[in-house]
Amino acid sequence: MIKSPQESQPFHYVQINEEICNGCVLCMKACPTKAIRIKNGKVARLEGVCINCGECIRICPRGAVTAIMDEAGDRYEARYTSVSASTALYAQFDEEIMPNDILLGLKRMGFSHVHDQTYTNEMFNVAIELYIKEHRKKRDAPFPLISPVCPVVVKLIAHRFPSLLKNIPPLMTPREIVARESKRRLAAQHDLHEKEIKVLHITPCPSKMICIKEPVFQEHSYLDEATAICSIFETLRKNIQEVDEDIVLHHSGGIGLGWGMSGGEIAGLDMKCLAVPGLQETIRYLEKIEMGLLSHIDYIEFRTCTEGCLGGPYTVTDKYQAKHNLQRLIHMFGAELRVKYDYVSKLYASGWFFADRQNMSPDSSLRQSSRSEISAAIERHNLVEQILKFLPKKECGICGSPDCSTFAEDVVNGDADLEDCLYYDQVNKKSGFSSIRLKDKTE
Ligand code: SF4
Numbered sequence: 001m002i003k004s005p006q007e008s009q010p011f012h013y014v015q016i017n018e019e020i021c022n023g024c025v026l027c028m029k030a031c032p033t034k035a036i037r038i039k040n041g042k043v044a045r046l047e048g049v050c051i052n053c054g055e056c057i058r059i060c061p062r063g064a065v066t067a068i069m070d071e072a073g074d075r076y077e078a079r080y081t082s083v084s085a086s087t088a089l090y091a092q093f094d095e096e097i098m099p100n101d102i103l104l105g106l107k108r109m110g111f112s113h114v115h116d117q118t119y120t121n122e123m124f125n126v127a128i129e130l131y132i133k134e135h136r137k138k139r140d141a142p143f144p145l146i147s148p149v150c151p152v153v154v155k156l157i158a159h160r161f162p163s164l165l166k167n168i169p170p171l172m173t174p175r176e177i178v179a180r181e182s183k184r185r186l187a188a189q190h191d192l193h194e195k196e197i198k199v200l201h202i203t204p205c206p207s208k209m210i211c212i213k214e215p216v217f218q219e220h221s222y223l224d225e226a227t228a229i230c231s232i233f234e235t236l237r238k239n240i241q242e243v244d245e246d247i248v249l250h251h252s253g254g255i256g257l258g259w260g261m262s263g264g265e266i267a268g269l270d271m272k273c274l275a276v277p278g279l280q281e282t283i284r285y286l287e288k289i290e291m292g293l294l295s296h297i298d299y300i301e302f303r304t305c306t307e308g309c310l311g312g313p314y315t316v317t318d319k320y321q322a323k324h325n326l327q328r329l330i331h332m333f334g335a336e337l338r339v340k341y342d343y344v345s346k347l348y349a350s351g352w353f354f355a356d357r358q359n360m361s362p363d364s365s366l367r368q369s370s371r372s373e374i375s376a377a378i379e380r381h382n383l384v385e386q387i388l389k390f391l392p393k394k395e396c397g398i399c400g401s402p403d404c405s406t407f408a409e410d411v412v413n414g415d416a417d418l419e420d421c422l423y424y425d426q427v428n429k430k431s432g433f434s435s436i437r438l439k440d441k442t443e
């Protein structure tokens, strides 16, 4: 039976098939937010805060973890449906298919308006450069700045590194800017309300789908829905073969096209930058930033997928083949920005790039607490510490929690029993804790 995501986390995209899962604990150990538990010693369940990183999907040797996908369905038929695509889409096709062919193919599929995100990527490069220059002049400005583009990174920071939220510039991502501008323009052209125009995003990654419903940096997303590259790919390929129009929809150079791969975003910045791909490396470098070790760097492009968005779970082409395709396109279109610096500078000065909400708040679990909540949390913390003292710290995961400290928290929350610990007898002898759930005891 396939388990639905928990109701308290309505936009999880992960589902675990209990009939296939054998409880090997690999996903539980890999999850960066400790969101997975093994129940009854054999089945994985999603129980905590999921940031939709996809690590559990990648690591499961049995294919028991899958992503819930959103199908584009009949939205092709909508009268004013606009579409924009991640640049990872351009890397999925063979050599002879150019970005403009892909955009024309989308148009042929029935989308009334097709928008090229690559040009906005290049505008964003200029905006970030201006933001860095402006903030380098300020005393106490946080550095390095962290790219707001990968939603998993933003969620990871909000959940695990909230002190680094201030390092994320409050600029809208190119995919959001494209959606906002297409709504504004089409509404003006057709004398419609912006709400009547629907914008669909084609994405390599489920977290971009989810951040449409749960935006972290804005009051609301300008995108209405997203669909996976893999669910649209075959239809698009057939339509590309039948394209009979000859209009220019693609406008960027190679820099805007390269954003799909790791290092693509910072290729357009003439500053001290790093590109860090992969979840574990991202966590390692975020720890370094917290320790103040990288303040000489201006900007870091983090992507939790290896090779960047080309490694997203919704792509269809091998990520190394896709990288080769993209490098070829960059070479062909030239490694220079095609945008006009002065024009973008004026837009930047007018606030055009900035998100509606300038400040991000930490994960909702870190919201301001009342006095009684604080004393309850202190009491719980003391209990966790007490239990932890007697646990063996072998981090074996046999109890069904990812490590001993999370197990202690689960016991205090009433979600696990001390008896679940393989070393329970020793723990009980040393500590005198009874096997009853500590939550019940304190209530
Ligand atoms: S990785 Fe997780 S979901 Fe996959 S078999 Fe192991 S415990 Fe089950």
Ligand code: SF4
Residues within 6 Å of the ligand: 014, 030, 031, 032, 033, 034, 035, 036, 046, 049, 050, 051, 052, 053, 054, 055, 056, 057
């Ligand atoms: S998607 Fe990532 S955060 Fe969510 S359960 Fe899987 S490993 Fe954990």
